[in-house]
Amino acid sequence: MNSYWEPGELSAIKTWEQFQSGDISIYDQMRDFPFKIATSTLSPYLAWGDISVRSIFYSVMKNDSPATHTFTKQLIWREFAYHQLIHFPSFPTRPLRFNFERFPWQNDAESFERWTKGLTGYPLVDAGMRELWETGYMHNRVRMVTASFLVKHLLVDWRKGYEWFQHTLLDFDVANNAMGWQWIAGTGIDSSPYFRIFNPITQSEKFDSSxxxxxxxxxELSNLPAPYIHRPWEAPDFMLEELDIRMGIKYPLPIVEHSRARLRALDAYNTIKGTK
Ligand SMILES: Cc1cc2nc3c(=O)[nH]c(=O)nc-3n(C[C@H](O)[C@H](O)[C@H](O)COP(=O)(O)OP(=O)(O)OC[C@H]3O[C@@H](n4cnc5c(N)ncnc54)[C@H](O)[C@@H]3O)c2cc1C
Known part of the structure; x- marks a missing residue:
């Protein structure tokens, strides 16, 4: 872990100063692309109290510009999460939309385990879960895709995902984690509706195009060319053979088929839709 994160106040200040004099200017355009980390990576320092959110906020406001607005908005999301936790102390354990208590989660143990290990057969999901395990960090865009995949494609209760992130994230934060999961599951305040189901293939093509x-x-997929790296099961046999990628052996076949999983999730949602 030490090779990925240096704890402590001095390191927090250094990280902040580097970001403020560099990537904050491209944050707005680049923050959604996981390969080039253009975000601040301050989250572990904020979560552990190594740096104060107020000092960051006032420091940004001194050099306020359109480029910094998007970053300030993210700090405000954090405040929003804390606000929700104060008003709803059961935020990490109970859906704020109570009808989701009756959601027919399947909670299949093997599916959950494959998700945690990055063996779902969807490369972007697997990359995120492996990054998390190795480094204790995962880019926000990929957190959204992996979390959505768990609760919608695999129909695993968001609280199981919350617990896994709690176990693995260096920046684990009760309020932010609860908000992230409730937002994705469609169970929270102002959250993404449950029927909005991220497509892990198009997300991959859009945010990790190369x-x-x-x-x-x-x-194991590193030599696959770009169109197929997002959907390796569609690569021609000769290519897979040449690259020694044996689907189902070296790299898993998709754990669920996207369009079928999407319909299954919508059917599950329909059982509670419109109820209180
Ligand atoms: C399912 C899920 C779980 C999450 N769990 C956590 C968690 O346990 N701890 C955590 O700090 N963040 C969590 N987030 C929010 C977000 O992914 C991280 O804060 C962000 O990726 C941290 O990287 P950064 O410091 O480079 O962020 P930057 O983009 O540089 O943002 C600066 C700071 O603003 C705050 N922030 C940014 N985005 C969000 C957001 N969406 N919600 C709340 N605060 C935000 C963080 O404190 C972050 O350090 C979660 C998101 C999702 C979708």
Whole structure:
């Protein structure tokens, strides 16, 4: 872990100063792309209290510009999460939309384990889960994709995902983690509706178009060219053979088929839709 994160106040200040004099200017355009980390990576320092959110906020406001607004908004999301936790202390354990208590989660143990190990057969999901296990960090875009995959494609209760992130994230934060999971599961305040289901393939094509992030974390696919690195099961046999990628052996086949999983999730949602 030491090779990925240096704890402590001095390191927190250094990280902040580097970000403020560099990537904050491209944060707005680049923050969604996991390969080039253009975000601050301050979250572990904030979560552990190594740096104060107020000092960051006032320091940004001194050099306020359109480029910094998007970053300030993220700090405000954090405040929003804390606000929700104060008003709803059961935020990490109970859905704020109570009808989700009756959601028919399947909670299949093997599916959950494959998700935790980055063996779902969806390269972007697997890259994120492996990055998390190795480094204790995962890019926000990939957190959204992996979390959505768990609760919608695999129908595993968001609280299981919350607990796994609690176990593995260096920046674990009760309020932010609860908000992240409730937002994705559609169970929280102002959250993404349950029926909005991220497509892990198009997300991968859009936010990791060259496949550079996947190549870093899923080395068994590293030689696959870009169109197929997002959907290796569609690569022609001769290519897979040449690259020694045996689907189902060296790299898993998709744990669920996307369009079928999507319909299954919507059917599950329909059982509680419109109820209180
Ligand atoms: C399912 C899920 C779980 C999450 N769990 C956590 C968690 O346990 N701890 C945590 O700090 N963040 C969590 N997040 C929010 C977000 O992913 C991280 O804060 C962000 O990726 C940290 O990277 P950064 O410091 O480079 O962020 P930057 O983009 O540089 O943002 C600066 C700071 O703003 C705050 N922030 C940014 N985005 C969010 C957000 N969406 N919600 C709340 N605060 C935000 C963080 O404190 C972050 O350090 C979660 C998101 C999701 C979707």
């Amino acid at each position: 496949g550079a992030y996947i190549r870093e974390w899923v080395p």
